[in-house]
Amino acid sequence: PQNHQLIDISGDKMELLYDMPLPLGEPHYAVAIKADKLKPAVRYKSGWNSRTNEKSPYKSRAGREKTERTCDAEGKCTVHVYGTTIRSHITPEIIEVVEGDTVSLHFTNLERAEDETHGFSMYGQNIQLSIEPGKTASATFVADKAGVYPYYCTEFCSALHLEMQGYLLVQPKGYQASTAGLVEGTTYTEADYNKQVKTNIETQAVIDSVVGYITSHNYKDFPTVVALVEDATDQLGFADEAKAKADAAAAEKDWSTAMLWANQWWQYQVKTADMGLRAKTYLEENGAKKVK
Ligand SMILES: [Cu+2]
Known part of the structure; x- marks a missing residue:
């Protein structure tokens, strides 16, 4: 059972204004099972x-x-x-x-x-x-x-x-939208693109150092880290696809398209780096050992 309480904390003494028990979680027909008999899955595989x-x-x-x-x-x-x-x-x-x-x-x-x-x-x-x-x-x-x-x-x-x-x-069925003319969005220059690429290269350096740390430890002994590495590898694959599109647009000097893909590439890198850093922290906190 749960209980919600509304408490006034404006004065010197806390004052209970309202008590609201909720009819939840009342156990009936409960069965006790010895904890070591249970082997629950930690989490679902993705999807x-x-x-x-x-x-x-x-x-x-x-x-x-x-x-x-x-x-x-x-x-x-x-x-x-x-x-x-x-x-x-x-x-x-x-x-x-x-x-x-x-x-x-x-x-x-x-x-x-x-x-x-x-x-x-x-x-x-x-x-x-x-x-x-x-x-x-x-x-x-x-x-x-x-x-x-x-x-x-x-x-x-x-x-x-x-x-x-x-x-x-x-x-509504049969609805016809009367649209206003499209407004031209932001356009980007070669300088914008180069700046984004510079950021991406720096982000890649962070990813590389994290990958170096993880692979130099016994990370495969930690299922949580293996799952993170799996996801991070996926994200990095998407980053490569976006990078290829950015490169292609840049070769055409279509800086707006190149910029958008370069930014997308960076988004995937950030996701990769985030997961990598979480994996690294996990290894540090759980006594991972160095391997050669
Ligand atoms: Cu939520």
Whole structure:
């Protein structure tokens, strides 16, 4: 059982204003099991469907989120959202569908911390997901009423928990948007591009030093670190793809495109570096040994 209390701390003595017991967590028919008999999985493998106990075909990765809408011959449309949750963001934060669409939401929790569960709930739709680290959870519904439906994380996952929200926009059937002309975005110069590349090279030096530390220790003896290294390697692969695109655009002297890809390349590097540093800290704190 839980109990909420509202306490006034404005005076010299704390004063209890309100006591609210919650009817949660009352144990019934409990079974005690000796702790050493239990071998729980620490976390799901990335993209795991806990219901089928296999990889979800709807898993997603950071930077790989997408929404796909397909329609059959009768004009019935289905939307699949390949989304992610990680402190402190739900991606995508805007989902656009048309009234009558069947919508399948799939959220992969990208967290590697064991207890960093995120939740998902949407106003007006009977949807509740509990998304434990690594898990890909899915829910399907028909968007049968036009409108704006807020969605949000239902776990108090971090200080920025309230940032984890977004909106489902259900367009009325047959709606025609009258759009204003597009406004030209920021343009970038060769100097901007070179500056970004310089930053990326410096970031790479950090990554290289962290990789050097990890591989010179017995990191394979630590499953947490192995998982982090696996994810970091993935991210670095994406960084290489973005770098190739930046290089190609720079060769064409298309500095705006080159700059955008160089920035994307850097984003992936930062994710890699972050995971690498967490792995390094873990090794330091858990007495990893040097190997030759
Ligand atoms: Cu959350």
